Amino acid sequence: MQLSCPAPILQHETVQMAHGAGGRLSQELTARIFMPHLQNAFLDQLDDQARFDAEPGQIAFSTDTYVVSPIFFPGGNIGELAINGTVNDLAVGGAVPRYLSAGFVLEEGLPLAELETIVRSMAESARKAGVMIVCGDTKVVQKGQCDKIFINTSGVGFIPDGINVSCRNLKPGDAVILSGTIGDHGMAVMTTREGLSFQSRIKSDTAALNGMIRDVLDVVPGVHAMRDPTRGGVAATLNELASSSSVGIELEESAIPVREEVRGAAELLGIDPLTVANEGKMLLIVPEADAEAVLAVMRANEHGREAVRIGKVVEEHPGMVVMRTPFGSRRIVEMPLGEQLPRIC
Amino acid sequence: MKFIDEYRDPERARALLDRIRRKAVHEWTIMEICGGQTHSIIRNGIDQLLPPTVRLVHGPGCPVCVTPLETIERALAIASKPGVILASFGDMLRVPGSSKDLFMARSEGADVRIVFSPLEALQIARDNPQKEVVFLAVGFETTAPANAMAVWQAAREGIGNFSELVSQVMVPPAMSAILSSPGNQVQGFLAAGHVCAIMGWEEYEPVAERFHVPIVPAGFEPVDLLAGILQVVEMLEEGRTGVVNAYGRVVSREGNPQARKIMNEVYEVADRPWRGIGVIPASGLVLCEAYARFDAEKRFDVGHIAPQESPLCRSGEVLQGHLKPSDCEAFGRECTPLTPLGATMVSSEGACAAYYKYHRNTTF
């Protein structure tokens, strides 16, 4: 008779605490989920750090942590957001994004199939954006200690000489350009959140914008400022720009594009689309003389087809964003307070 | 968007404004009762476009704003009990009690949830039979039938773990209170269109007659509001009183009798304190005897909680139209949306919040 210990299960369906403990299961997770999708010359080294050559110009460095509920939403998932978000944060500074890190906090019990879908999306998004994920880390926490999956990505890019894009560069007379419709991402997430009785066709706009930004800077290197209006929406971003440059911004309400279904959801929930998050849109502040050239370049790109001029930078009311209504009156566009709540009244 | 875009048409709005300018020969003070209308007026800058002869003052029609401090404190006390899920509308959760709001209670471990409809709260109760689910039922007459339906349905299905903390208020008693207050300046009213969708306008006729004022049920879009204002101005200039409807596509004289039937079965009229104003006789709704078992105040024994308001806050005068938000000493200083002293600064529908958000100063 032969006695044998039961062999440990290696083929799990869900994330286990041991997947983050650095032992065999960690290796298994890397080999089975991460490497097949993310593999590249840097990751193959299996060193504790990635090494790469610096390019001429300034180095741009950015980090962001992604938490979103639900992790899968119409138009994308948390993995795409994590890549596109950091790529965009680098690109709006005028940098060419190159290398990203990816740190995962996984909740025990997360189906591995879902993790793999997310990792696959990250790989595809990175490929599309022309960046490489060169280092990473995974930790597992007990059930209830995080919401399925949190991802941090940090990124490095290089700003070519002669580019100076900054939130402090706004000048009175500049044109304010928006790359397309607002509120798509935030409303897509809000209307799929469990518990609220909605259904919509709204899709997240998550996209990497570095290609379009490159094209714009090639034609107009003198762009004054660029930002991607994510959390807090266009309202928050323009308020930040106005106060950083101590100028006023004046918007035309009728010029701001909002998709019909986003408007419907916004009306229903009592939320102003100006304060809703975007993940594939950008705001550009450019000298008035360059505005048409910038618009032409943007409209030739798939992410900028609906690019429009929405307002201008003014000397008056520094630090303040003012909206001209279609009725000829004006109101202040306030910095949004915090979480956007559906209201009944 | 059908039934919205037509009523945001700038050309129609300009035509109405022109008419109002020409009609308003004398100076008039008009109150829009409803906070939703206040929000729309400020957001669209309608007050800037009216001739100097027409002055709008903002009324107490925001259920979040007038929910008394004691109700918030009671909700906080209930939410902090083990095994309780407290649900309410999103805008209710930021209203400050004496020391915290429901969001802060959530960060301390309370299970506080946002719902869009009272029936969602009832569904939470169905899904969590081992928990007590309490719905903080605030609202004017518009919301009362919805809040009543949740209780009515809970009774019908025998859902024993559902209850309501009720803070229902009604418009006509508040209107009468404003008109009979010694400092009253209001000469005509825009009545809240969606309240009237339920209640009709019959009950406003005695108010109009007693106080000799025009009352005009109006909608919420710029063209609706301007049509309502024009109607009030015309009546004032011609010395007419009474009720004339300016929101025909939604409001009829008899309102919605089906909705009132359930509302009257579940709730009964009672005296009610309004935050910042005080008790207004017969201005609220409470669960009636047959549904008393769904009363969270009794179920959790929190009826004795009765806290004090901040002495700086003058929201009562704002709510009655005696004071513009920007004339309050604390406005924009001690009291901002981040550090609200009173509910009018908390609710996005509150007059103080609307002023802060859209034109806290007029230097632009």
Place this chain on the structure above:
Amino acid sequence: MCLAIPGKVIEIRDENGLKMGTVDISGTLTKACLEYVPEIAIGQYTIVHAGFALKIIDEEEAAESLKLWDELIKSGAFDTGHDLPPSSR
């Protein structure tokens, strides 16, 4: 006080013994209780507040009153040709 938005009823069903429906608001669908508008039919517009249909919108009335305004505007009863003078406030 009461945010209520117009939309079109596209589906009617029974849920827990209540008449419920789906209302289309420019492509966003929301669930609404139709108990208070028992005679409502698919294709009709209603106004939704807190997950409840409050009233069936009177489309005829709406069309008529808009037509009336527009005829008045066209007839020149209103002077819309100029920009509004700046208000004193």
